[in-house]
Amino acid sequence: MKSKWPLVALVCLFLRTEAIDYRSWSCEPYEFFLDFYRCCSESKLSERSEPSWTPTTYVLYEVNPSEGFNLRRDVYIRMAVFMRGLRRMPGWENTKLVLPPWSELHHWRSNTINQRNLTWGHFFDLESMRKFTEVIEAEQFFREFERWSTGSGRHEARKPVSINEYYRLTHFDDMFENGVFVDKFEQTPCTKALTKDAPGFMRLHATFEIDDFYCVRFQGAATLLYSMFKKFGPERQPEIRTIFVGNAEVVLHDHWGNVDYWEARRSMRFSKTLVSIADEFRLHNFNSSNERDRVQRPTSWTDERPYRKAKGGDFLCAHLRRADFLYGRDKTTPTLHSAAAQIKKKLLELGLRKVYISSDCPGMEFNDLKNYLRRFKVVRFTPESRAQMDQLKDGGVAIIDQIICSQARYFIGTYESTFTYRIYEEREILGFPRDLTFNTFCKHEEATNCEKNAVWPIQYE
Ligand SMILES: Nc1nc2c(ncn2[C@@H]2O[C@H](COP(=O)(O)OP(=O)(O)O)[C@@H](O)[C@H]2O)c(=O)[nH]1
Ligand SMILES: [Mg+2]
Numbered sequence: 001m002k003s004k005w006p007l008v009a010l011v012c013l014f015l016r017t018e019a020i021d022y023r024s025w026s027c028e029p030y031e032f033f034l035d036f037y038r039c040c041s042e043s044k045l046s047e048r049s050e051p052s053w054t055p056t057t058y059v060l061y062e063v064n065p066s067e068g069f070n071l072r073r074d075v076y077i078r079m080a081v082f083m084r085g086l087r088r089m090p091g092w093e094n095t096k097l098v099l100p101p102w103s104e105l106h107h108w109r110s111n112t113i114n115q116r117n118l119t120w121g122h123f124f125d126l127e128s129m130r131k132f133t134e135v136i137e138a139e140q141f142f143r144e145f146e147r148w149s150t151g152s153g154r155h156e157a158r159k160p161v162s163i164n165e166y167y168r169l170t171h172f173d174d175m176f177e178n179g180v181f182v183d184k185f186e187q188t189p190c191t192k193a194l195t196k197d198a199p200g201f202m203r204l205h206a207t208f209e210i211d212d213f214y215c216v217r218f219q220g221a222a223t224l225l226y227s228m229f230k231k232f233g234p235e236r237q238p239e240i241r242t243i244f245v246g247n248a249e250v251v252l253h254d255h256w257g258n259v260d261y262w263e264a265r266r267s268m269r270f271s272k273t274l275v276s277i278a279d280e281f282r283l284h285n286f287n288s289s290n291e292r293d294r295v296q297r298p299t300s301w302t303d304e305r306p307y308r309k310a311k312g313g314d315f316l317c318a319h320l321r322r323a324d325f326l327y328g329r330d331k332t333t334p335t336l337h338s339a340a341a342q343i344k345k346k347l348l349e350l351g352l353r354k355v356y357i358s359s360d361c362p363g364m365e366f367n368d369l370k371n372y373l374r375r376f377k378v379v380r381f382t383p384e385s386r387a388q389m390d391q392l393k394d395g396g397v398a399i400i401d402q403i404i405c406s407q408a409r410y411f412i413g414t415y416e417s418t419f420t421y422r423i424y425e426e427r428e429i430l431g432f433p434r435d436l437t438f439n440t441f442c443k444h445e446e447a448t449n450c451e452k453n454a455v456w457p458i459q460y461e
Helices: 002-018 029-034 036-048 069-086 126-130 138-151 199-204 224-232 259-267 272-286 336-350 363-372 386-406 418-430
Strands: 056-061 094-099 135-137 161-170 184-188 208-219 240-246 313-320 354-359 377-379 408-412
Touching: 056 069, 056 138, 069 094, 069 224, 069 259, 069 418, 094 138, 126 135, 135 138, 138 161, 138 240, 161 224, 184 224, 208 224, 259 418, 272 313, 272 354, 272 386, 313 336, 313 386, 313 418, 336 363, 336 408, 354 363, 354 386, 386 408, 386 418, 408 418
Parallel strands: 056 094, 056 240, 094 135, 161 208, 161 240, 313 354, 313 408, 354 377
Antiparallel strands: 184 208
16 A cells, blocks of 8 residues: 555646646645645645635725715725625625725815825724725735736736726716616716726826726616626636726615614724824813713724713714805805804703814804804814824814714704714714704704704614
C-alpha cells in the first residue's frame, strides 16, 4: 500500500500544475506535504464542480448631483436594504456596496474650505453600518480592485478601474400606465455623456473604463435592480464583477418604514468625533446627557428595543430651514417673526427657558430671531475656530445640529424638509413619545390646522 504514495503524489502534483487556477487548490502548500492525498483529491473535486472561490461583486452607485445630503442618506437605505437581500442569493454572497464619496454638495456654501471627496467615515460610524450589511468606502474599493487586478497577473498596476456594467437610470415619462403604477424597466438609447454622472468617484479615480453602458428607464423598488442585473449581466457570475448604478435616487424603497428600513437607519450611527462634540455642547449649554435625559443609546444599535420613555434635555429645539426654502417653498415656510412666536408659545406651554436653533440661516437672521425671543436663552452651534471648521466642514456642523436636536425635550421641524425628517427618525430611535417629536412649523402662528409632516413611527418587528 505504502509503495503507491510516491506515484499518487507525482500524479497529483502533475494535476496541480495543470490546475486551472491556484484558487481551486484546497490546501496551503505546507498542508500539501502533510496530507497530500486529501489536498489532491479535494483540489480535483473542486476543478470538476464549482470553483472554490466565491465571486465578488462590487455595486457602486451615485445620486443626481443636485440632491441634498439628507435625501442621499435615504437613497443609501434603499441600496443597503437591497444589498442585504442580494447577499442572500446564491453567487452574490460576497457582494459589497461601495459608498459614493461626498463631494461639494450645493448646500455646502463655505467656499474657503475643502469639501471634496469626503468619506462616509467623516459623518458616520462605518463599523456600525457594517453590522447591517457589507459597505466599503470608495478608496477601499480602488485598493481592493487594484490588488486583485495586479495580483492575478492579468493587469499591470495603475490600470483603469473596469466597470463591467454601468446603468444610468431615468424615470419613465408616464409613471401610470392606464392609471396603474407597475414595476418595470426598459433600455433606451443613451444621449448624454457619462462624465457628469459620478463626479465623486470620477474625481477620486479619473480612469474608469466601462465595458457595457446601459441607459435604462426604471420604475420600481430596489429589488427590481436584481432583475436588471440578471437581464443585462453575464450568465454566470465572474470572479470579480463591478456594477455601477447611476441616478440611484430613481430606485424606490422596497417597503418604506418597515423593519428593514429601520434597521438600516439605526445602523447609521454618527461618527464618534461628531457625537462627542455635540455631547460636550449639550452638557455645557443645557446640562444634558444621555443618562440624565433617559434616552436609549446602547453601545450597539443591535441592542436597541422598543422604548418610549425618553425625556430629553431641558430645552426645545427648532429646525428652521431657510435658504432655498424661502423662495422654493415660501407658501409653507414661516417668517422669522412667525417662527419665533410659535417657539415662544411652546416654551411657555412646556415651562422651558432654553431653545436650540438648528438652521441654515445666516448670522443676521439668527440675531433677529434672538431679538424676538429675548426672554429666553437662544443658542446655536458654531465651530470654535477656523481649524475646527476645517475639520468639521459644513456637513459635520449640520450633523452636530441634528444630534443636539434629537436630544431636546421637544422638537419642531420644517414642513417637507428631509433634514427635519432625519431628526424625527433619530428621536424615534432614542425613544421619545411621539407628540414630543412629530411637530411642524406652520406658515402663520395663528394657524392651528396647517399641513403637517407625515408621522412615520419606528418599527421593531
Ligand atoms: N448646519 C445646518 N445646515 C442645514 C440646516 N438645515 C439645512 N442645512 C443645510 O442644507 C442642506 C439641506 O438639504 P437636504 O439635506 O436635502 O434637506 P432638505 O432640503 O431640507 O430636504 C443640508 O444638508 C445642510 O447642508 C440646519 O439646520 N443646520
Ligand atoms: Mg434638499
